[in-house]
Amino acid sequence: MTLPDYHFLSAPLWLVTVLHLLTLTLHFFAMNILVGGAAITLWASARNRWDGTQAVDFSRLFPAATAATVTLGVAPLLFLQLVYPGQVYAAAIVSGWFWLLVIAAVIVAYYAFYRASFSGQRTGRANLVMLTLAMAGLVYVSLVYSSVFSMAEQPALIRSLYAKDQSGWVWNPAIGSYALRWLHMLLGALTVGGFFVGMTGKDNPKVLATGKAAFAGGMGLAAAAGFAYLLVLMPYLEAIMRSLAIWSLAASILLSLAALHFYFRKSYWIAGVALFLSVFGMVYLRHTVRILRLKETFEPTAWRIAPQWSPFLLFLVCFVVMLAVLVWMFWLFFGAKNQAGRAE
Amino acid sequence: MHYPFWDQPIGYGVLMAAIAVFHVFVSHFAIGGGLYLVVNEHFARQAGDAERLGFLEKLSKFFALVTLVAGALTGVAIWFVIGLLAPAATEALIHNYVWGWATEWTFFVVEIAAAMLYFYGWKKMTARAHLTMGWIYFVAAWLSLVIINGILTFMLTPGRWLATGNFWDGFFNPTYWPSLVLRTGVCVMLAGLYALLVASRLDPGGFKAKTVRQAAIWSLAGLAVTVLSQVWYWKAIPADLTAKALQAMPTPIRSIEISFWLAGVIALGMLVLAASAPRKLGTAVALGFMALGLAWFGAFEWSRESLRKPYIITGYIYGNGAEVAEAANYQRDGYLAQIPYRTGHDGADLFRHACRNCHTLEGYKALKPAFAGTDRAFIAAIIQGAQHLKGNMPPFMGTAAEAELIADHLYQRIDKRPLADIYKLDGTALGRKVYDIRCGKCHVFGTDSDKTKSLAGQSAEDLNGLLDMAASMGEGMPAFTADAAERKALVTYLQTLGKGGRP
Numbered sequence: 113m114t115l116p117d118y119h120f121l122s123a124p125l126w127l128v129t130v131l132h133l134l135t136l137t138l139h140f141f142a143m144n145i146l147v148g149g150a151a152i153t154l155w156a157s158a159r160n161r162w163d164g165t166q167a168v169d170f171s172r173l174f175p176a177a178t179a180a181t182v183t184l185g186v187a188p189l190l191f192l193q194l195v196y197p198g199q200v201y202a203a204a205i206v207s208g209w210f211w212l213l214v215i216a217a218v219i220v221a222y223y224a225f226y227r228a229s230f231s232g233q234r235t236g237r238a239n240l241v242m243l244t245l246a247m248a249g250l251v252y253v254s255l256v257y258s259s260v261f262s263m264a265e266q267p268a269l270i271r272s273l274y275a276k277d278q279s280g281w282v283w284n285p286a287i288g289s290y291a292l293r294w295l296h297m298l299l300g301a302l303t304v305g306g307f308f309v310g311m312t313g314k315d316n317p318k319v320l321a322t323g324k325a326a327f328a329g330g331m332g333l334a335a336a337a338g339f340a341y342l343l344v345l346m347p348y349l350e351a352i353m354r355s356l357a358i359w360s361l362a363a364s365i366l367l368s369l370a371a372l373h374f375y376f377r378k379s380y381w382i383a384g385v386a387l388f389l390s391v392f393g394m395v396y397l398r399h400t401v402r403i404l405r406l407k408e409t410f411e412p413t414a415w416r417i418a419p420q421w422s423p424f425l426l427f428l429v430c431f432v433v434m435l436a437v438l439v440w441m442f443w444l445f446f447g448a449k450n451q452a453g454r455a456e
Numbered sequence: 457m458h459y460p461f462w463d464q465p466i467g468y469g470v471l472m473a474a475i476a477v478f479h480v481f482v483s484h485f486a487i488g489g490g491l492y493l494v495v496n497e498h499f500a501r502q503a504g505d506a507e508r509l510g511f512l513e514k515l516s517k518f519f520a521l522v523t524l525v526a527g528a529l530t531g532v533a534i535w536f537v538i539g540l541l542a543p544a545a546t547e548a549l550i551h552n553y554v555w556g557w558a559t560e561w562t563f564f565v566v567e568i569a570a571a572m573l574y575f576y577g578w579k580k581m582t583a584r585a586h587l588t589m590g591w592i593y594f595v596a597a598w599l600s601l602v603i604i605n606g607i608l609t610f611m612l613t614p615g616r617w618l619a620t621g622n623f624w625d626g627f628f629n630p631t632y633w634p635s636l637v638l639r640t641g642v643c644v645m646l647a648g649l650y651a652l653l654v655a656s657r658l659d660p661g662g663f664k665a666k667t668v669r670q671a672a673i674w675s676l677a678g679l680a681v682t683v684l685s686q687v688w689y690w691k692a693i694p695a696d697l698t699a700k701a702l703q704a705m706p707t708p709i710r711s712i713e714i715s716f717w718l719a720g721v722i723a724l725g726m727l728v729l730a731a732s733a734p735r736k737l738g739t740a741v742a743l744g745f746m747a748l749g750l751a752w753f754g755a756f757e758w759s760r761e762s763l764r765k766p767y768i769i770t771g772y773i774y775g776n777g778a779e780v781a782e783a784a785n786y787q788r789d790g791y792l793a794q795i796p797y798r799t800g801h802d803g804a805d806l807f808r809h810a811c812r813n814c815h816t817l818e819g820y821k822a823l824k825p826a827f828a829g830t831d832r833a834f835i836a837a838i839i840q841g842a843q844h845l846k847g848n849m850p851p852f853m854g855t856a857a858e859a860e861l862i863a864d865h866l867y868q869r870i871d872k873r874p875l876a877d878i879y880k881l882d883g884t885a886l887g888r889k890v891y892d893i894r895c896g897k898c899h900v901f902g903t904d905s906d907k908t909k910s911l912a913g914q915s916a917e918d919l920n921g922l923l924d925m926a927a928s929m930g931e932g933m934p935a936f937t938a939d940a941a942e943r944k945a946l947v948t949y950l951q952t953l954g955k956g957g958r959p
Binding site: 114120121197430 | 562564588796
């Protein structure tokens with residue numbers, strides 16, 4: 113009996129790539145709101161920048177933002193593993209313990225956010241210790257992700273690191289190749305977090321001012337870190353300039369500026385859409401960089417394509433139903449929000 | 457073979473089990489708990505029972521904290537850890553079932569959103585809207601089980617997929633339906649156990665008694681479905697797998713027995729609680745029942761995992777990541793040619809990829825004590841005849857030279873003193889130890905490979921003759937290479953078998 117060969121993609125590569133990029137953008141957006149929002153709230157609370165219970169109100173949003181980040185992170189990781197298993201698993205194995213401890217860090221951050229949210233309800237003050245603990249967990253996750261995913265783009269580095277140490281306690285030593293990328297991601301989070309904080313607290317002048325400062329300042333710093341990271345990518349720069357990614361980058365910059373413009377004109381929804389599309393453009397650039405860095409050892413188009421259309425159709429139907437149910441649920445929740453007491 | 461090997465000291469099985477059992481315990485509660493909440497809320501609202509609604513709100517907070525954080529993240533942890541421990545099998549699963557997982561993700565998103573909105577919605581939503589949210593949660597959570605159950609059961613019983621490679625053939629495999637019913641029963645049982653825990657925190661009184669009784673009845677109902685479907689599940693497993701397990705694999709059989717005993721104890725406890733409806737119930741007792749539930753689940757999952765041995769996907773990928781389809785390549789070119797991530801120590805690399813998925817040197821399924829006091833030739837022979845050991849080892853498909861390399865790697869690390877010195881034994885006791893180390897790896901008492909009857913009554917001369925020709929007996933029997941003192945002790949011990957069988 114000839115056994116089935118699992119080395120195939122069950123949908124055309126372009127379709128998997130589109131799904132990966134789309135879900136990764138959603139994940140990044142939620143993650144940016146969480147990380148940036150929490151960092152700004154922590155800073156504002158520690159420095160007593162806001163009046164009243166604004167910090168507590170924000171703290172109460174972070175458990176939901178964590179849930180959204182984790183949930184939306186599942187799909188892009190799935191599609192990434194589908195196309196790049198050899199790279200992702202190998203890098204994760206070399207840093208096995210650090211990789212697995214990501215879960216522990218997220219659990220700690222998650223419970224700390226809940227704790228901050230519950231204790232804030234009681235005391236009326238943001239719980240700085242819990243927010244700090246949660247931020248520490250998230251920063252750990254960001255460092256591990258940058259280290260591992262950067263390593264995944266350098267097969268030769270994986271081989272040499274593994275040859276020396278197989279314990280799973282190996283940190284990617286090529287810090288120069290991902291430090292700026294990590295910084296760019298973190299500053300990007302601050303940018304989107306600033307957008308979120310300002311938009312959510314737009315009725316409070318101090319909160320709005322903080323949001324604006326973080327949004328504009330974060331964007332400037334993220335851009336600086338991003339351009340510096342492009343210099344690190346010098347060997348690939350020419351190829352990037354000749355690819356669609358350069359147009360995607362240009363569009364992202366313009367969209368970011370547009371977002372800033374509309375944000376300051378208080379057109380938040382337009383600003384939000386522009387910001388989301390800007391993140392999508394950055395994600396596409398990131399995807400292109402991965403392909404270029406792996407070019408000599410791996411070509412995604414080499415995968416055998418053996419579509420599984422009926423399971424895909426099931427997914428598609430469920431995806432559409434999911435969107436509809438989510439809209440319905442939020443309508444049920446927020447539509448009924450002011451009807452307190454009717455539930456009794 | 458195609459990936460680096462994570463050489464961590466904890467046994468792979470232990471690490472996997474620790475994460476997986478905890479996750480399934482929480483995730484099944486996440487489904488059953490949703491049903492428990494919404495059904496009870498429905499009746500409480502109908503009856504205008506404010507006290508019960510208060511209890512359910514409290515339960516939903518506990519529920520949200522446990523399921524949204526620990527449940528969801530340990531699920532991600534399983535995904536992380538299988539990629540580290542069994543990357544080839546994970547890759548195979550993802551390539552075959554990516555749309556299954558993607559579909560499950562859509563339910564997961566709805567489930568998480570609904571759980572949060574349900575929890576935050578007690579005071580903010582109308583009764584009808586809140587109940588609707590509860591039902592959406594439960595349906596989404598159960599549908600995620602419907603999907604993941606197909607992938608889980610595929611690993612034990614891939615069925616016609618091995619011939620067709622068709623998504624649905626593997627998904628709706630022979631154990632799909634019994635497993636789905638079984639796990640649904642488990643969900644209900646665990647919901648009762650968790651409710652019992654929350655109820656134990658209530659003030660003593662009539663309401664507590666009523667709640668405890670109700671939780672016990674939930675657990676009993678779930679347990680009844682679980683136990684009946686466990687029998688169905690067993691019967692749905694292909695006969696060759698169950699027959700092999702009954703003949704030569706004590707671990708899964710013992711695990712199944714333990715699971716039935718535990719189910720019996722839980723049932724008894726729940727019957728007592730349902731009948732007596734105690735107005736007082738300590739948290740320690742409720743935690744005790746939770747522990748029993750966890751132990752039950754651990755035993756069941758352990759049996760499922762053990763039954764699959766020596767495979768990680770039955771008939772497709774062995775537990776050590778060697779692919780059945782690649783057997784000819786391994787035999788022709790050896791394992792080393794298939795291992796791209798090398799350390800410069802061939803014996804160590806081979807040991808990791810061929811053995812370390814299941815064995816450690818000193819911890820879980822330790823090999824140092826298993827080979828203590830033996831020699832290179834014996835170890836190499838055992839490696840080459842691995843598939844004959846207890847019926848649950850993958851075959852060694854590398855070359856003879858590679859087996860020697862692994863043997864040498866192990867030999868450098870074991871205690872090389874004679875067994876008499878290592879264990880301070882002599883006479884029959886030493887003979888028993890020699891038997892355990894040199895014979896008992898295959899000839900397990902009480903299984904089909906038990907040779908007690910054929911050895912009974914043989915003379916020392918006959919037994920020595922058998923030992924002399926051990927290597928020529930086929931089926932991977934190693935030559936008897938122990939020294940004269942150990943041989944003598946073994947023969948003495950074997951002669952005791954004739955006087956009443958096993959010592």
